[in-house]
Amino acid sequence: LAKTTQPISMDSYEGQEVNITCSHNNIATNDYITWYQQFPSQGPRFIIQGYKTKVTNEVASLFIPADRKSSTLSLPRVSLSDTAVYYCLVGEGEGFQKLVFGTGTRLLVSP
Amino acid sequence: NAGVTQTPKFRILKIGQSMTLQCTQDMNHNYMYWYRQDPGMGLKLIYYSVGAGITDKGEVPNGYNVSRSTTEDFPLRLELAAPSQTSVYFCASSQTRLQGAGGNEQFFGPGTRLTVL
Numbered sequence: 001l002a003k004t005t006q007p008i009s010m011d012s013y014e015g016q017e018v019n020i021t022c023s024h025n026n027i028a029t030n031d032y033i034t035w036y037q038q039f040p041s042q043g044p045r046f047i048i049q050g051y052k053t054k055v056t057n058e059v060a061s062l063f064i065p066a067d068r069k070s071s072t073l074s075l076p077r078v079s080l081s082d083t084a085v086y087y088c089l090v091g092e093g094e095g096f097q098k099l100v101f102g103t104g105t106r107l108l109v110s111p
Numbered sequence: 112n113a114g115v116t117q118t119p120k121f122r123i124l125k126i127g128q129s130m131t132l133q134c135t136q137d138m139n140h141n142y143m144y145w146y147r148q149d150p151g152m153g154l155k156l157i158y159y160s161v162g163a164g165i166t167d168k169g170e171v172p173n174g175y176n177v178s179r180s181t182t183e184d185f186p187l188r189l190e191l192a193a194p195s196q197t198s199v200y201f202c203a204s205s206q207t208r209l210q211g212a213g214g215n216e217q218f219f220g221p222g223t224r225l226t227v228l
Contacts, residue, residue, distance in 0.1 A: 034216070043115075043201050043219025044154070087153055096144075097169055101153040 004090055004102040011108050018075045020105045022088035025069050028098065031091035033064060033071045038085045038104075047086075048073065075107075083109045112137050115220035117202050123226045124192040132187040132223050134202030142205040143185040144169075144217065145177065147198040154201065160185055192227045199224050 004024045012018045024033070032051050036044035048055060050062040050071070061074040075082060088102040118133045136143065141162050146154040156169030160179040174196055176188040185204075189196060200223045205215040 036217075041222070043203070043222055044217075045219070046216045049216065096156065096159045096167065099156050099169070101146075101155070104153050 004088060004092070004100045006086075006088060006102045006105045008103070009106040009108070011110065012078055013110050014079055015077050018078050018082075018107060018109075020073045020075075020086050020107070021070055022073070022090075022102045023070050024088065024090045024092070024100075024102070026092040027068055028091045028093050033062070033068075034089045035060070035062065035071075035073045036087045036089060036101075038087065044087060078107075078109045080109050080111065083107060114138065115202055115204055115218050117200075117220035117223050119223060120221070121224045123228060124189075125228060126192060126194065128192050129188070129190050130192070130225075132189075132200055132202075132225075134185045134187065134220060135183050136185075136202075136204040136218070137183065138204060138206065138218065139182060140204035140206045140218070141182070142215065142217075143179065144203045144205075145175070145185070145187045146201045146203065147171065147196075148201060148222075149198050157187065157200075189225075194227050197225060197227045 006022050034049040035047045037047050038044040048060045048062045052064050055062045063072040085104045085106050087104050092098045092100050115136045144159045145157040148154045155171045157175050158177040160166045163182050166177050179185050202220045203217040205217045
């Protein structure tokens with residue numbers, strides 16, 4: 001399976017906007033893109049999900065270009081509590097066997 | 112609702128021992144999953160189930176077995192523990208499946224940290 005890749009780490013300051021990109025060249029035609037947040041010693045937690053264009057909820061936005069080979073998670077005005085690892089999740093083919101988590105991006109938010 | 116619960120939280124096994132990791136969800140979800148997460152890495156799907164009595168392999172099934180006799184429970188069995196199975200194991204569940212395997216919000220348990228020596 002081709003890897004679904006993300007930057008290893010990002011640094012930011014409180015109040016800034018953070019954009020984390022996931023490259024998923026092999027995403028299945030009919031599959032969604034989902035993003036999760038994970039704190040140390042916890043299971044991942046759902047943030048946002050989308051299929052194309054832009055999706056926004058109360059905590060984040062998700063931008064998906066027309067070719068759907070990448071996606072960008074946008075966190076507006078981050079706080080210290082947003083320090084975590086962020087993962088994208090996509091299906092790279094038919095069936096759950098092709099369900100692939102990205103490599104993860106460790107976000108550090110400083111005061 | 113307790114959500115997804117996993118037991119035990121921690122376990123140390125000797126090579127060749129066997130054990131069962133328990134997972135229970137109280138959200139009446141049809142889909143359940145087992146993942147492993149090695150240190151500093153992403154999650155890899157071991158097995159999944161789309162309903163009681165139906166299970167199938169994920170990306171890394173070797174060395175594991177599962178069963179799904181009820182909607183609520185999805186235990187993961189390690190028959191002959193090996194050091195390569197040292198990892199954190201997460202169970203998850205989801206309700207509906209939108210188009211594609213990724214098209215559903217998964218709810219994760221707190222994980223079981225397993226060390227095989």
